[in-house]
Amino acid sequence: MNTTTPAEAPVFAVDGLWKVFGPEKAAARVPGSADATGLSATELRERTGCTAAVRDVTFDVRKGEVFVVMGLSGSGKSTLVRCLTRLIEPTAGSLSIDGEDVLAMDAGRLRALRRHRAAMVFQHFGLLPHRTVLDNVAYGLEIQGVGRGDRRDRAAELVAKVGLEGLEERRPGQLSGGQQQRVGLARALAADPEVLLFDEPFSALDPLIRREMQEEVARLHHEEGRTMVFITHDLAEALRLGDRIALMRDGRIVQLGTPEEIVGSPADDYVRDFVRDVPREQVLTVRTAMRPAAAGEAERGPALAPATTVVEAIEAVARSGGPARVVDHGRCLGVVDDAGLLAVVAGLPATPGRGVAA
Numbered sequence: 001m002n003t004t005t006p007a008e009a010p011v012f013a014v015d016g017l018w019k020v021f022g023p024e025k026a027a028a029r030v031p032g033s034a035d036a037t038g039l040s041a042t043e044l045r046e047r048t049g050c051t052a053a054v055r056d057v058t059f060d061v062r063k064g065e066v067f068v069v070m071g072l073s074g075s076g077k078s079t080l081v082r083c084l085t086r087l088i089e090p091t092a093g094s095l096s097i098d099g100e101d102v103l104a105m106d107a108g109r110l111r112a113l114r115r116h117r118a119a120m121v122f123q124h125f126g127l128l129p130h131r132t133v134l135d136n137v138a139y140g141l142e143i144q145g146v147g148r149g150d151r152r153d154r155a156a157e158l159v160a161k162v163g164l165e166g167l168e169e170r171r172p173g174q175l176s177g178g179q180q181q182r183v184g185l186a187r188a189l190a191a192d193p194e195v196l197l198f199d200e201p202f203s204a205l206d207p208l209i210r211r212e213m214q215e216e217v218a219r220l221h222h223e224e225g226r227t228m229v230f231i232t233h234d235l236a237e238a239l240r241l242g243d244r245i246a247l248m249r250d251g252r253i254v255q256l257g258t259p260e261e262i263v264g265s266p267a268d269d270y271v272r273d274f275v276r277d278v279p280r281e282q283v284l285t286v287r288t289a290m291r292p293a294a295a296g297e298a299e300r301g302p303a304l305a306p307a308t309t310v311v312e313a314i315e316a317v318a319r320s321g322g323p324a325r326v327v328d329h330g331r332c333l334g335v336v337d338d339a340g341l342l343a344v345v346a347g348l349p350a351t352p353g354r355g356v357a358a
């Protein structure tokens with residue numbers, strides 16, 4: 001979109017971002033103040049009358065990744081994501097999309113940002129009840145200024161893309177929750193946005209449908225490589241979808257990392273507690289479990305890619321009856337054996353030397 005930006009530049013670059021709710025003058029004084037760094041959210045509210053919903057948050061969203069924002073209710077997830085397109089006005093900090101300063105955008109630029117570059121999918125789908133599925137999706141194109149003829153063709157394509165073929169003429173009230181969310185998704189895709197922002201889109205759905213929708217999002221991401229920012233308070237959902245996860249607490253990001261980093265090396269007790277019940281063997285990979293190869297081991301045994309999960313490696317090692325090699329582009333990074341794999345399952349800390357090639 002922005003031809004002057006190198007391909008590896010982030011989509012969103014967020015630096016030292018704050019959102020403080022409260023009387024404007026008082027709120028503006030909070031970022032960076034001693035109160036803001038020293039006090040809990042409750043103490044800060046009592047002292048200043050302000051709520052610091054997002055506190056000094058810094059991160060990049062990379063092109064093509066699914067960036068998950070996770071945290072308990074009230075931790076600041078929705079506020080943070082709404083700040084990205086200034087649906088909520090940040091109090092302090094800097095924010096850019098493809099190198100363009102979002103805080104400097106005028107009303108016209110902002111409208112274009114929300115319509116064409118960053119489309120939002122909400123929990124309550126916000127469909128027009130009297131319009132058909134096709135017209136709801138076409139509505140997304142109408143506000144884009146797409147002509148009538150093109151609209152219906154393109155809407156039909158999108159309806160098919162999200163798996164709703166045959167339901168084009170139904171009204172939202174005649175659809176299940178999952179189907180309605182698919183319409184919401186198709187409408188957001190109609191803008192062909194560079195990035196999709198999801199605010200807990202599936203939390204109102206029952207677990208089976210929810211799983212189906214997660215697979216739908218994973219499929220769309222896989223097929224199109226579209227950048228996504230996905231809010232959830234559900235850890236399993238975050239681990240399933242996220243390339244990277246930002247875990248929020250009290251307006252701050254307490255840890256930002258891959259699912260493997262969050263589960264394998266929690267930054268503090270809060271994160272450790274959060275991920276305690278995660279089946280580690282399904283998230284951690286052989287990179288965590290491997291040790292340096294001893295003499296002769298680098299040439300023997302089944303070869304596994306570095307992204308192989310521990311649970312998959314257990315099967316390979318059980319079948320072969322001996323250690324397996326972790327091989328990346330023809331190079332042996334190390335080996336995994338039953339002791340190393342069991343250590344991961346048992347949640348033992350990594351042995352010194354593990355994960356480091358000899």
Ligand SMILES: Nc1ncnc2c1ncn2[C@@H]1O[C@H](COP(=O)(O)OP(=O)(O)OP(=O)(O)O)[C@@H](O)[C@H]1O
Pocket residue numbers: 021022051052053071072073074075076077078079080233
């Ligand atoms: N308009 C507002 N005015 C004052 N405080 C607000 C406003 N919007 C949100 N807050 C407060 O900011 C904090 C973060 O809210 P936010 O909605 O971002 O949380 P969340 O992580 O999305 O929670 P949930 O999982 O419940 O959706 C909360 O303490 C909330 O009460």
Ligand SMILES: [Mg+2]
Pocket residue numbers: 077078079
């Ligand atoms: Mg929210």
